[in-house]
Amino acid sequence: MTHHRSDDIAPGDILLAVENVSLAFGGVKAITEVSFDIRKGEIRAIIGPNGAGKTSMLNVINGFYNPNEGRITFAGRTRPRMKPYEAASQGIARTFQNVALFKGMSTLDNIMAGRTLKMRRNFFWQALRHGPALDEEIEHRKFCEEIIDFLEIEHIRKTPVGKLPYGLQKRVELGRALAMEPTLLLLDEPMAGMNLEEKEDMSRFVIDVNNHYGTTIALIEHDIGVVMDLSDRIVVLEYGRKIADGTPAEVKSDQKVIDAYLGVAH
Amino acid sequence: MFYRETGQYKTTYAADMAVFPILQDRIALGLMLLAVAVGVPLFAMLFPATGNYFLQVIMIPFLIFALAAIGLNILTGYTGLMSLGSGAFMGVGAFACYKLTTIFPDVPIVIWVVVSGVFSCLVGVLFGLPSLRIKGFYLAVATLAAQFFLQWCFVRIPWLFNYNASGAIEVPERTLFGLAVTGANATPLARYFVVLAVVAGMTWVASNLIHGRIGRSWMAVRDMDIAAQLMGIQLLPAKLLAFAVSSFYCGVAGAMMVFFWYATGAEPEVFSIRQSFFVLSMIIIGGLGSLVGSFFGAALIYIMPIVLGAIANWSGAPISAATIEHLRVMLTGALIIFFLIVEPHGLARLWQIAKQKLRIWPFPY
Numbered sequence: 160m161t162h163h164r165s166d167d168i169a170p171g172d173i174l175l176a177v178e179n180v181s182l183a184f185g186g187v188k189a190i191t192e193v194s195f196d197i198r199k200g201e202i203r204a205i206i207g208p209n210g211a212g213k214t215s216m217l218n219v220i221n222g223f224y225n226p227n228e229g230r231i232t233f234a235g236r237t238r239p240r241m242k243p244y245e246a247a248s249q250g251i252a253r254t255f256q257n258v259a260l261f262k263g264m265s266t267l268d269n270i271m272a273g274r275t276l277k278m279r280r281n282f283f284w285q286a287l288r289h290g291p292a293l294d295e296e297i298e299h300r301k302f303c304e305e306i307i308d309f310l311e312i313e314h315i316r317k318t319p320v321g322k323l324p325y326g327l328q329k330r331v332e333l334g335r336a337l338a339m340e341p342t343l344l345l346l347d348e349p350m351a352g353m354n355l356e357e358k359e360d361m362s363r364f365v366i367d368v369n370n371h372y373g374t375t376i377a378l379i380e381h382d383i384g385v386v387m388d389l390s391d392r393i394v395v396l397e398y399g400r401k402i403a404d405g406t407p408a409e410v411k412s413d414q415k416v417i418d419a420y421l422g423v424a425h
Numbered sequence: 426m427f428y429r430e431t432g433q434y435k436t437t438y439a440a441d442m443a444v445f446p447i448l449q450d451r452i453a454l455g456l457m458l459l460a461v462a463v464g465v466p467l468f469a470m471l472f473p474a475t476g477n478y479f480l481q482v483i484m485i486p487f488l489i490f491a492l493a494a495i496g497l498n499i500l501t502g503y504t505g506l507m508s509l510g511s512g513a514f515m516g517v518g519a520f521a522c523y524k525l526t527t528i529f530p531d532v533p534i535v536i537w538v539v540v541s542g543v544f545s546c547l548v549g550v551l552f553g554l555p556s557l558r559i560k561g562f563y564l565a566v567a568t569l570a571a572q573f574f575l576q577w578c579f580v581r582i583p584w585l586f587n588y589n590a591s592g593a594i595e596v597p598e599r600t601l602f603g604l605a606v607t608g609a610n611a612t613p614l615a616r617y618f619v620v621l622a623v624v625a626g627m628t629w630v631a632s633n634l635i636h637g638r639i640g641r642s643w644m645a646v647r648d649m650d651i652a653a654q655l656m657g658i659q660l661l662p663a664k665l666l667a668f669a670v671s672s673f674y675c676g677v678a679g680a681m682m683v684f685f686w687y688a689t690g691a692e693p694e695v696f697s698i699r700q701s702f703f704v705l706s707m708i709i710i711g712g713l714g715s716l717v718g719s720f721f722g723a724a725l726i727y728i729m730p731i732v733l734g735a736i737a738n739w740s741g742a743p744i745s746a747a748t749i750e751h752l753r754v755m756l757t758g759a760l761i762i763f764f765l766i767v768e769p770h771g772l773a774r775l776w777q778i779a780k781q782k783l784r785i786w787p788f789p790y
Contacts, residue, residue, distance in 0.1 A: 221655065247657035261648035263714065264641070272645050276657035278638045282666075288633035293439065296637060300438045339656065 168234060170200040174375050175220065175343060180229035182215055182399075189215040191399045192229070197343065202369055202376045204386045207396035208419060213379045214256060216396070217345045220377070221253050222246040234342065248276055252341035254332045256348045256379075262321035266331050269320055270306055273338025274299040306334045309371070310364060326357040333364060337372070344368065346378040350385060358382065362389060383420075387411065395419065428783040444632055461621060469614050480613040483728055485686050488624040489678050490727050494707040494719035495631050496674025501705070502713035503635060504667035505647030506556050510549075510568035511704045513575035514672040515679025516696030517545040520585045522680035523594045527587055534599040534607055535619060538680045545676020546669045548575070553668030557661045572698055579693035586693075593692040594683055607684045616685040623681060627674060632716055634670065643667050644714070675704075710761055712773025721772035725764070730757045 168174055175197040182190040190212045197203045205213045218224045220231065222241045230237050233249060252273075261269050278299060284292035307316055310330050315323060320331055329349060336344055349365065350358045362385055368374050380386045386393060387407040395403040395416050403413040410416055428449050435441040445451045465484060469476030497511045522541035526534055552571035556564055579585060580592065589595055598608030605611040606619050634640050642663050645653035650660055683691040703726065711722020730753050737749040744752075768775045 223651075243651075243654040244657045244659050247655055253655055255652070259649045259652040261645050261652065263648050264644050268641055268644070272641045272653075272656050272658075275638060275642055275645075280638070282639065285637045285639050286630045286633055288637055292637060296442060297438045300442060304438075335656070 168199050170198075170373070172199055173197070173232075174199040174234060175377075176232040177216075177220070178230050178232070180216075180219060180226045180231065182212075182219055182224055182226050188399055190219070190226070190396075193396065193399070193401045194229075195394045195401060195404055197375060197377055198392075199342075199375050200369075200373060201391040202365070202378065202389055204390035204393045205377060205379050205396065206381070206383070206386055206393060207402075210398075211396040212399040213396055214347055215399075217253065217347055217377070217379065220246075220343075221251050221345060247339065250340075250342035251345065252336035252339040252343070253345040254329070254336050254347060254349060256351060258325070258328045258332055260320045260328055260332055260335070263319065265317050265319055266312060266323070266334075267300075267303060267307070267316045269331055270303045270334045270338045271299060273335040274303065276339065303334075303338055306337050309337075309367070310334050326353055326360075329353070329357075329361065330364070333361075333368075337368065337374075340372075341374060344374050344376045346376060346380075348379050348381065350380060350382055358385060365389060428780065428786075430784065442636070444636055458625070466614055466617070469617075477613045480617045481686075482731060485613065485617055485620050486682075487723055487727055488620050489682050489686055490704070490707060491720045491723040492624045492627060492681070493675050493678035493704045494711060494723050495628060495716060496671045496678060497704050498708045498711075498713065498715070498719050499631065499635075499643070499674065500667050500671035502708055502715065502718075503640065503647060504643040504664060504671075506553075506664060506667060507561060507565040508568040508671070509565050509698065509701045509705065510552060510571040510575070511671075511675045512696045512698060512700030512702075513572040514545045514549055514675040515682065515700060515704075516575060516579050516693065517548045517672070518542055518676025518679035519594060519683040519691065519696065520579060521545065521676070522684060523587070523596075524585065526599060527597065530597070530599075533601055534684065535601060535623070538623065538677055538684065541680045542673040542677040545679070546673040549668045549672025549675075550665050553665050553672075556664045556668065569698075572701055576693065576697060579696060591690075591692075593690050595690045596684055596688060599684075607688060609689055611685075611688055616688060620681055620685050623677065627677065628716065631670075631674070635716065639666065647714075706761070708771075710764055710771055712771030712776075715771065715773035717776065718771050718773030721776065725761070725772065726757075729760065730754070733757065 173196045177196065178194050179192045180190055180194070181188070181192055193216065205216060207213055215224065219226050222243045222245060225240045233251070261272060264272070278295055280292040280295050284290065307313055310333065312327065312330055312334065315327060320328055323331065333349065346365070350361050353361065365376060365378070366389065369376055378390070390407060392404070392406055393410045394401060395410060395413070397419045402415040402419060403410050405413070430447045433448055435446065440446065445454060465480070469480050493511060493515060497508060500506050500508050518541045521544035522537050525537040525541060526532070552568060555567045559567055586592060586594055596607050598605055598610055600606065601619065604615050606615045642653065642658045645656060645658055646660060646663050653663070654660060679696065682695070707722030707726045708719060709722070710725055711720070712718025733753045733756055734749060737744070737752065764772065
């Protein structure tokens with residue numbers, strides 16, 4: 160696996176293209192012939208009612224599921240089948256709807272774990288933990304400390320994440336994803352279960368990540384207000400099919416979307 | 426009062442990332458190393474009768490069991506893979522060391538002890554292959570297969586024990602720097618030094634691995650394997666590495682057990698499932714995912730019964746030896762249950778809590 164970085168793609172060009180992707184579990188069709196693209200540098204939202212196939216879509220993008228039909232092109236490369244760690248090495252990072260942190264490890268170790276792919280020193284040096292291995296460890300620690308500063312979680316850097324409140328766990332999970340220096344960051348309901356203040360904080364972080372690191376972001380979110388404010392473009396899924404795609408203003412006035420969310424009189 | 430970190434500022438990441446960032450911890454560690462490397466040997470030389478008994482019955486086996494516990498802890502505590510095969514992996518180390526040193530008698534025995542760990546490591550990797558597909562209790566049963574298969578090999582393949590009539594390993598005499606370290610003529614002190622050096626060195630290496638990238642990827646696999654894959658950690662290599670390192674440690678512990686503890690010979694029965702359970706109970710009670718817990722567990726499970734027996738004998742109570750033995754077993758069992766109820770996360774967690782309390786003493790928080 161060559162490390163295919165996507166730095167050569169100019170902002171605004173297509174970073175990820177999903178073409179006619181279908182995914183079925185036995186007889187259940189989770190996704191049916193969905194196509195959309197994500198441009199470099201944008202914040203792209205995927206919305207839809209419960210069970211619309213949003214999370215399945217993210218799982219297809221980062222390799223947990225392989226689509227039954229259709230293809231996915233990331234950074235100019237169409238991939239046949241792929242594994243999650245390959246997605247990671249190509250620069251796709253992700254957070255989960257139900258926080259998936261390493262509960263027994265500290266905040267710092269969780270974020271450092273995000274640097275795994277960037278660390279090169281072999282077993283021998285690791286066993287000594289001196290010289291090159293320690294230098295490498297320190298270099299990555301510096302990087303992680305920048306993320307910790309950025310997310311304002313300095314006070315909990317040595318706390319086991321299992322003990323942290325939910326809102327902070329979400330923030331640590333974002334930090335862990337950022338430590339991978341991703342080209343494409345997938346956020347699965349980053350604001351679920353948060354109060355207004357926490358949502359505002361998280362929104363600010365999402366925008367900052369996008370501005371500061373230039374990371375392309377695809378996010379799933381149920382809070383329509385947040386989605387409309389944050390995203391550049393929105394895909395709307397319903398029952399596994401795409402029903403709308405466009406800017407917040409376009410999507411908001413789309414009759415199909417209104418029907419999907421508000422229901423239709425029969 | 427004495428255990429304060431106030432005023433100990435860290436100005437570099439290296440200082441902050443040290444395994445023992447608190448000055449008092451480093452001093453305590455230094456004192457402890459001094460005690461075991463200088464104090465204990467001095468004691469043994471001044472009072473040979475008690476001293477040699479102390480080395481032979483307590484210190485040498487304690488260190489060896491602690492090493493085996495570290496090995497199993499790497500697999501079960503840090504990587505979250507349940508194993509019931511540690512006894513057999515110890516056996517692989519012991520038999521490999523025996524074969525190597527009888528085929529090449531001139532190579533220093535310490536080298537063969539370490540190399541026999543490599544053999545155990547290879548066997549461990551082989552039996553670790555199913556771990557990609559199976560987890561938890563099911564993996565424990567799969568490692569049970571390793572336990573029974575290897576034990577069968579130790580008994581049924583005469584080549585492994587050089588066709589000895591007894592069917593056991595008969596430890597030959599080997600010297601290090603002109604001093605006998607194995608066999609009937611080796612003094613407990615000489616064997617103790619070898620064991621101490623190997624255990625100290627390997628504990629240091631284990632600590633290094635655990636505090637770096639490799640340790641983090643093991644713990645990531647343990648805590649949330651799906652997210653670990655997303656960090657770019659490949660599950661099979663990470664799990665196999667844990668199996669490899671773990672069985673290496675167990676193998677070295679097994680080789681040292683036969684060559685430096687039993688010192689004259691050992692039957693294959695030593696490496697039965699009982700031994701696996703013995704080591705497993707050490708890490709459960711000592712603390713899963715803790716190096717210091719491996720030492721605590723070895724101390725509690727191995728030394729405590731001996732101390733209880735010694736107290737009973739010393740008290741001079743008019744009870745028969747058999748009754749003392751029964752009482753000892755019962756009391757040991759009761760204490761294990763007591764400690765697990767007080768702290769299900771093991772003695773290592775109790776230790777942590779105690780240190781935390783000491784930091785702020787005499788204030789409650």
